[in-house]
Amino acid sequence: MAFTDAKLAKYGRRARGNRVWMTLCMAATAVGLAMLALILGALVMKGVAGLSPRVFTEMTPPPGSAGGLLNPIVGSLIMTAIGVVVGTPLGVLAGTYLAEYGQHSRLASVVRFINDILLSAPSIVIGLFIYELMVRPMGHFSGIAGGVALSVIVVPVVLRTTEDMLRLVPGQLREAAFALGMPRSLVIRRVVYKAARTGMVTGVLLAVARISGETAPLLFTALNNQFFNASLNQPMASLPVVIFQFAMSPYKEWQDLAWAGALLITVSVLGLSILARSLSAQRS
Amino acid sequence: MTDIALKTAADSGIKRDSRAEALARFRLSDTLFAQLTRAAAIVVLLLLGGVIQSLINGSLAVWQEFGFGFFTGTSWNPVTERFGAAPAIYGTLVSSVLAMLIAVPIGIGIAVFLTELCPMALRRPIGIAVELLAGIPSIIYGIWGLFIFAPFLQATVQPFLIATLGNVPGLQGLFAGPPYGIGLLTASLVLAVMVLPFITSISRDVFETVPPMLKESAYGLGCTTWEVVRHVVIPYTRTGVIGGCMLALGRALGETMAVTFVVGNANKIAGSLLAPATTISATIANEFTEATGDLYTGALIGLGLILFMITFVVLSAARLMLLRLEMKKGK
Numbered sequence: 261m262a263f264t265d266a267k268l269a270k271y272g273r274r275a276r277g278n279r280v281w282m283t284l285c286m287a288a289t290a291v292g293l294a295m296l297a298l299i300l301g302a303l304v305m306k307g308v309a310g311l312s313p314r315v316f317t318e319m320t321p322p323p324g325s326a327g328g329l330l331n332p333i334v335g336s337l338i339m340t341a342i343g344v345v346v347g348t349p350l351g352v353l354a355g356t357y358l359a360e361y362g363q364h365s366r367l368a369s370v371v372r373f374i375n376d377i378l379l380s381a382p383s384i385v386i387g388l389f390i391y392e393l394m395v396r397p398m399g400h401f402s403g404i405a406g407g408v409a410l411s412v413i414v415v416p417v418v419l420r421t422t423e424d425m426l427r428l429v430p431g432q433l434r435e436a437a438f439a440l441g442m443p444r445s446l447v448i449r450r451v452v453y454k455a456a457r458t459g460m461v462t463g464v465l466l467a468v469a470r471i472s473g474e475t476a477p478l479l480f481t482a483l484n485n486q487f488f489n490a491s492l493n494q495p496m497a498s499l500p501v502v503i504f505q506f507a508m509s510p511y512k513e514w515q516d517l518a519w520a521g522a523l524l525i526t527v528s529v530l531g532l533s534i535l536a537r538s539l540s541a542q543r544s
Numbered sequence: 545m546t547d548i549a550l551k552t553a554a555d556s557g558i559k560r561d562s563r564a565e566a567l568a569r570f571r572l573s574d575t576l577f578a579q580l581t582r583a584a585a586i587v588v589l590l591l592l593g594g595v596i597q598s599l600i601n602g603s604l605a606v607w608q609e610f611g612f613g614f615f616t617g618t619s620w621n622p623v624t625e626r627f628g629a630a631p632a633i634y635g636t637l638v639s640s641v642l643a644m645l646i647a648v649p650i651g652i653g654i655a656v657f658l659t660e661l662c663p664m665a666l667r668r669p670i671g672i673a674v675e676l677l678a679g680i681p682s683i684i685y686g687i688w689g690l691f692i693f694a695p696f697l698q699a700t701v702q703p704f705l706i707a708t709l710g711n712v713p714g715l716q717g718l719f720a721g722p723p724y725g726i727g728l729l730t731a732s733l734v735l736a737v738m739v740l741p742f743i744t745s746i747s748r749d750v751f752e753t754v755p756p757m758l759k760e761s762a763y764g765l766g767c768t769t770w771e772v773v774r775h776v777v778i779p780y781t782r783t784g785v786i787g788g789c790m791l792a793l794g795r796a797l798g799e800t801m802a803v804t805f806v807v808g809n810a811n812k813i814a815g816s817l818l819a820p821a822t823t824i825s826a827t828i829a830n831e832f833t834e835a836t837g838d839l840y841t842g843a844l845i846g847l848g849l850i851l852f853m854i855t856f857v858v859l860s861a862a863r864l865m866l867l868r869l870e871m872k873k874g875k
Contacts, residue, residue, distance in 0.1 A: 278768035282661060288653030289662075289670065292744070295737050296677050302692045303684065353584030361578055362585065371585045373867075374592045377859045380791060381852070382798025384825045385595060388848040391832075392598035412591060419588065443570040445577035473681020476800040476825070480832045500683045504801065507687045515691075522687050526680060533679045537672070 300526075307523025310516035315524075320486055320502060323511045329521050331488045332497040335403065336472060338490070339482060339498055342407025343471050347414025348464055354415070355422025360448055372423075379416040384476035386412050391480050403489070403496030406482025413474060414467040421463025425456040462536045469532035473525050475500035499525055595852065603846035605838045614846060620811040620827075622835070627843035629850055631813045635821040636851065639728055639803065640796040642817070643735035648789055650736075651743030656773050658744070659751040671748070678741035686805030689734040690726070694806055697733070698725030702818055705729075717815040724808065729817040731807040735799060739792040746788025750781040750869070783869045790862030798855045800825035824851040 314328045321327025354371065362368030390409040395401055429452050437447040453460070475498075483495040484505060503521045506514035606614055606627060617628015654674060658667055702723030710719040754777050762772045778785065808820020809830055822830075824847045835841045 274768055274771070278770040281770040281773075285653040285657040285661060288650040289657045291650055292654050292674050292677070292740055293670070295740075296673055298692075299677075299680065299684065299688050299737075302688055306691070350584050350587060353581045354588050357581035357585040361581055367582075367585060371588050373860075373863060375588055376863050377856060378588070378592060380794050380798075380855075380859055381595070382800065382825060382855055384798070384800045384828055385599070385848050385852045388602065388828070388832075388845055389595045389598050392602045392845070393594065396602075415588060415591065443574045445574045446570070448577070469679065473683060475681075475683045476829060479829055483833065500681065500801075503683055503687060504804075507690065507805070518687060522684050526684050529681055530676060530679055533676075 303519070303523055303526055306516075306519040307526075310518075310520035311523065312520075315517070315520050319488055320497065320506075320517070321513060322486075323509065323514060326513055327517070329499065329502065329517060329524070331485065332499045332502040332521065333524070334488070334490070335482070335485070335496040336499040338492075339403055339407040339410055339478070339496060340468060340472050342404065342492075343410030343414050344464065344468060345411075346408060347411035347467065348418050350411075351415045351418025351463075351467075352422050352460065355419040356426065356448060358419070358423045359426035360444075360452070375416045375419050378412075379420060382476075383413060383474055384479075387477035387480055390477065395481055400493075401481065401483035401495040402493050403482050404492040406478045406496060406498065407492070409477035409481045410471040410474060413471050413477065417467040417470055418460075418463050421466065422456075422460055425459030425463070426452055428459065429455045458539055458542070462540045465532050465536040465539070469529045469536065472532070473500060473529050475504055479504075596849075599845055599849040599852060603842045603849050605842035606846040609839060614843070615850070618813060622831075622840050625837070625839050627839070627846075629824075629843075629847055631811050632822055632824045632827045632847055633850065634813050635728060635731075635807065636797055636823040636825070636854070638817075639731045639735060639807065639821075639823055640793060642729070642732035643739060643796050644789065644793055646732065646736035647740045647743055647792065651740050651792075652747050652785065654740075654744045655747035655751055656777075658748050659777075660769055660773060671745075674741050674744050676741075677737065678745070682738065682799060682801040685734050685738055685802035689730065689802060689806040693734065694725040694730050697730055698723045702729070706818070718817050720816045721814075721818050723818060724820055726806045726808040726820060727816075727818050728807065728814075728821040731803045731821075731823070732817075734802050734806055735796045738799060738802060739796050742792040742795060743788055746791065747781075747785050750784030750788070751777055753784075754780050783865050783872075787862045787865035787869065790858055790865065794855050794859040794862060797858065798825060798851060800829050804829045824848070 314326065315330075316328060316333070317330060318326075318328030319331050320329060354375075358368050358372060362371070386409055390405050390412065394405040394408060398405070433451055433455060434447055437451045438444075442450070478498050478501050482498055482501070484501050485495045485497040489496055499521050503518045503525070506518035506521070509515065610617065610627065614627065614629050615633070616630055617626070618630045619626050619628050620631060621627075658671060662670060702725070705719050706721075706723060709715045758776055758780065759772055762776045767775070803823050804826040807822055807826050809822050809826060810820035811822050811827065814821060828844050828847055828851075832841070832844050835844055
């Protein structure tokens, strides 16, 4: 009898242990979800309060007066566009090499490894790199340097998704095209790219989402600009940098604008990633 | 007749020529395209080389001036041009390690919940919600940390920590001083929230690779869910989980904006976790545009080089681990 009692006691202990650990796991999930809710909740509350039509029509104000975020919004759009236009072809071509030509070659495995490191390298270091590469030789901060810094972040994202997506294209498709006598480069461009198009677009969208919130690489490449400026050769304002400057300031008007800008960025970034996600879900 | 024959012969001759031409054209464009993609792949290598090269070039002045002492120097004084990286390195390492201590158990807990407990219908929405956390730009974490989270900590958690842990012998030093709100602990907590989704999504992915047969055998022996997780799932996926955590650590080490807002930017080593401190990335972000003189700029770029080396080592280790896992899976 004592034997079964001991056994029962042990079973009870194990069952209790299980309940404790599983409750902790649920608590962990609750903490994670609560954090998301707290951040988004605060963002919406503070951001909507700062939002008004002026945000989209007026320039950034001097301290202590009202204004908008037109110049940083335009600056962010311009530099993001440069980042994508410069970074995407490079990423797509390199990804093509890894998936179609290099595959198991030594160069390909080294590039794959280095790319994974670039993918999570600190973005502030990318800013320092472009500072040394462009800002110092040119002698001044400029929008084009900011765009190039962003493109360095785009490349690894696009490369990774391109390679993954090209690998998903069935080999028979390539073989069928080869059998018709198509040369290899045409097979890749006309058949493989077409089959992997949705996935590659997803990669570009993810890259846009990633760079539109990036601040660190712009701090000392594009710097900031209080005035409207479409010249790539001059310092250019961007939403993240303006948020950084305004949020750290003691002025209420600036802080409100920072929250409004933060809401704008988050909505566009999360919107882009949801779009990318639904595109890739559609595919599978 | 002969005319016609000749004509067709001539025609076919032309055709043969044009076909040869077309083939040559194809061959040319084939080679061009192949070389173009190869060149693009090499450019990616050059990018990394360029990053390292430019960081070394930019920081030459500081290595010449301070040598190895730059790593160990504790003063950071732009006026007297004495620069030491120790406070920034200390802040970077402590905030990241602390963030990992908080985020790893929670992240793995969420992954366990998602793979073992969660009702099927909720798995996707909760998974997406956690991944949305990863999508929020770091500057948002910064502004939220500064205006919402830090005042909250200052009013509630920090006085509590000072009142309780501040009196425990051995921990006194870590929780000494007034509750500033911003500081090393706040930075760690914000970092923990930021890296949480990376740990969760990689852990969940590797947990899902455990063969159902293994888990079912353990359940068949009478194991509880926790025992299955503890003795089957985690040992089976250890390499992947550790790799994922290192990847998250790499992110935490290099994170800039979120930390810059809440770390307090005090370039000194304080024993207390509640005191303002700084990290490598926060120092660079705050001071770079104001830096004058080659030595000051060089010192900041030197900090960047140190940061890059640290993250390079951590990220390489993480990738090698995950790579080994993939090779094992391939076999």
